[in-house]
Amino acid sequence: MGASFSWASGVPRTSLLAHPIYQNGGEIPGINPVYAYWADPDVAPGCDSSMGAACALVKTSSLATALSDPNAESSPFLYSYTAVKRGN
Helix, strand or coil: CCCCCCCCCCCCCCCEECCCCCCCCCCEEEEEEEEEEEECCCCCCCCCHHHCCCCEEEEECCHHHHHHCCCECCCCEEEEEEECCCCC
């Protein structure tokens, strides 16, 4: 039987974005994220264009905005970002 212990502190040298689904920081190396989600612009439930306006793809740089939109019909996803090299 054996044991191991590893400890580190400090700030990462690479900019890391949060994963948009489970919001865990340090998942994706990058900067300038653009999150997107499908939103229903009218009060009819769902994105059925026969009952109202079709859903629209909404883009924002704020994950908090995407998560708090009451008209969201989907979970936010990472639409685009600027990739960075290690130690940017």
